[in-house]
Amino acid sequence: MQHLVNGLTLGGIYALIALGYTMVYGILKFINFAHGEILMMGTYAGLFTYNLLRTGLQGPALVGVFFVSVLVAMVAGGTLGVVVERIAYRPLRRAPRLAPLLSAIGVSIILMNLAGFVFGTKSLKYEYPFSNKPFVVGGVSITPNQLLILGVSVVMMVLLKLFIDRTRMGRAMRATSLDQDVARLMGVSVDTIISLTFAIGSALAAVAGVLIALEFKVYPTMGTMAGLKAFVAAVVGGIGNISGAMIGGVLLGILETFGVAVLGIPVGLKDTIAFTVLIIILLVKPAGILGKAIREKV
Amino acid sequence: MINFVLLLLVYMGIYSILALSQNLITGFGGMLSLAHAAFFAIGSYTTAIMMHSAAQAGAGFDLIWAFMLSALLSGLLGVLIGLPTLRLRGDYLAIATLGFGEITRNVILNWDSLTRGPMGFSGLAAPKILGLQLDPTNKWGYVIMTWLVVALVFLLLRRLTRSRIGRALDAVREDEIAAWSMGINITQYKVGAFIVGALVAGFAGTLWTAYNQSVSPNSFDFLLSVNVLCMVVLGGLGNHWGSILGAVLLVLVAELPRLLGLSSILPPQVRQILFGVVLVSMMIFRPQGIIVRRRPALPGRRAGGGGSSGGPGGGSGGRAGSSPGQGIGDAAVDVSGGDA
Numbered sequence: 258m259q260h261l262v263n264g265l266t267l268g269g270i271y272a273l274i275a276l277g278y279t280m281v282y283g284i285l286k287f288i289n290f291a292h293g294e295i296l297m298m299g300t301y302a303g304l305f306t307y308n309l310l311r312t313g314l315q316g317p318a319l320v321g322v323f324f325v326s327v328l329v330a331m332v333a334g335g336t337l338g339v340v341v342e343r344i345a346y347r348p349l350r351r352a353p354r355l356a357p358l359l360s361a362i363g364v365s366i367i368l369m370n371l372a373g374f375v376f377g378t379k380s381l382k383y384e385y386p387f388s389n390k391p392f393v394v395g396g397v398s399i400t401p402n403q404l405l406i407l408g409v410s411v412v413m414m415v416l417l418k419l420f421i422d423r424t425r426m427g428r429a430m431r432a433t434s435l436d437q438d439v440a441r442l443m444g445v446s447v448d449t450i451i452s453l454t455f456a457i458g459s460a461l462a463a464v465a466g467v468l469i470a471l472e473f474k475v476y477p478t479m480g481t482m483a484g485l486k487a488f489v490a491a492v493v494g495g496i497g498n499i500s501g502a503m504i505g506g507v508l509l510g511i512l513e514t515f516g517v518a519v520l521g522i523p524v525g526l527k528d529t530i531a532f533t534v535l536i537i538i539l540l541v542k543p544a545g546i547l548g549k550a551i552r553e554k555v
Numbered sequence: 556m557i558n559f560v561l562l563l564l565v566y567m568g569i570y571s572i573l574a575l576s577q578n579l580i581t582g583f584g585g586m587l588s589l590a591h592a593a594f595f596a597i598g599s600y601t602t603a604i605m606m607h608s609a610a611q612a613g614a615g616f617d618l619i620w621a622f623m624l625s626a627l628l629s630g631l632l633g634v635l636i637g638l639p640t641l642r643l644r645g646d647y648l649a650i651a652t653l654g655f656g657e658i659t660r661n662v663i664l665n666w667d668s669l670t671r672g673p674m675g676f677s678g679l680a681a682p683k684i685l686g687l688q689l690d691p692t693n694k695w696g697y698v699i700m701t702w703l704v705v706a707l708v709f710l711l712l713r714r715l716t717r718s719r720i721g722r723a724l725d726a727v728r729e730d731e732i733a734a735w736s737m738g739i740n741i742t743q744y745k746v747g748a749f750i751v752g753a754l755v756a757g758f759a760g761t762l763w764t765a766y767n768q769s770v771s772p773n774s775f776d777f778l779l780s781v782n783v784l785c786m787v788v789l790g791g792l793g794n795h796w797g798s799i800l801g802a803v804l805l806v807l808v809a810e811l812p813r814l815l816g817l818s819s820i821l822p823p824q825v826r827q828i829l830f831g832v833v834l835v836s837m838m839i840f841r842p843q844g845i846i847v848r849r850r851p852a853l854p855g856r857r858a859g860g861g862g863s864s865g866g867p868g869g870g871s872g873g874r875a876g877s878s879p880g881q882g883i884g885d886a887a888v889d890v891s892g893g894d895a
Binding site for chain 1: 587639640642643645646647649650651653654655657658661662664665778781784785788822824825827828830831832833834835838839842
């Protein structure tokens, strides 16, 4: 049970990040390798806001400031996502597939080192806005922090799902991901939709970044491994599929926690679990758990 | 200063070998692989462990054995990665190979008894090559050895890609189904490209360890694979000279601050940022690379699966402008030419 709770918490974070990958892949059919670095930048923005505003505050006010910093992180991450898309991906919309992939890797290298240059390479800590004393319910201990992570990720996912299923914009996004040209003919402004996709995906990543920062630390390379694993989660669930990303994220989080705690895989090899799962999934069911197999055209 | 130039020459050589071998997989085979860090690491670690054990046994060590074993083991890893990932294409292949690379690095990092974990090996004695002792204070020996290997690899790969095998590989890249229907065993050629690419990267690993006399697991993260891929794309996919040019240029970009004597003023991040900027602007302004792939003068050839672009005229619009039918025709021309 305890491992399940820990796994769910980790999985919630992976799922949030995976949503960004899967949305971008769904529409542009390419892997946004800079997603993890956008997450990192957003987290820094949140952290600085939080530290700036929290002096002298306590209790509920501090929690309020925390949520303000989450909002700032979302806005910063979202804006950065849109800017990156404008500069580095839009000119490559019609280019062969290798070009945007390498461009994304270039952006991620730039952002990572820019952060190291501007903010320093030392890791910083996001202080808890509340006492983090664990509750014990039936032998399972849950920290308020884990509750917060679970709560925030569930709320975000529900909101996203509602947005995509129920609103006009959401419908335009679905249309664009099916067929860009037809969507354009139907009066959808494809460029706006793509910008919106990047904004939402990046904002969600920034939230995930702040949640990671509460459990761990903030440093310039924090996005890389988180990003890679979230991508694995997206592929496991079926890339391009929103529900798939959520399932994949949670599954991966649970597998990682159980792999270390129950199967006794050494902690040093923890990262290997994700990649092994990835390779197995790609071999057994390349389209992912919820993905539909596309027949290769002859 | 002259020592620094020699160091640059050695690095350029080592990266040229890596780029040449990546080019076989990506440029000629059309497979977007990000596993080169793993191949390179296996070569480096094989060499380091051999050098270390020889020193402990109090024996001298001749690098020629390391070259052979590195190539063998990297080649094996190539099979290991190539076979299961065969069915994957494009981005999926990139991610799966990246996963393999990370797994390899993680194993190296955690297999303490063999690889000494995060410490790695350092202070290894300078080895011999074919009976000649390499002198660590005089880098000329290393420069000559490295570039001899580059020349060897260049000639070998050029011979290979211009042979019947190379033309079959061309056909597989351009259109698998057409190639298959012409009787080409796709599996054989794809895994073959992986094996040869991997074992050549193993050579580079041996040179790396021999030159640095140390090896640490941190040198082999996925950015190294990205770096090598960038060299190939920058130089121009499917062109051997292009790979060498790409390697030379990117090593220069990376060492530019030091070369200009600015390394004490500029922090190390700057050169990485510079690298990123070169990468992004390259993709935007000239995605086909500096030297465009040599192609027979056929009209409207389709661009390769690895993302190379352009027909004989170059230009990034080549892919959109040609029909699959023409691509199949071209592949057939290649194959019949090869069998004649």
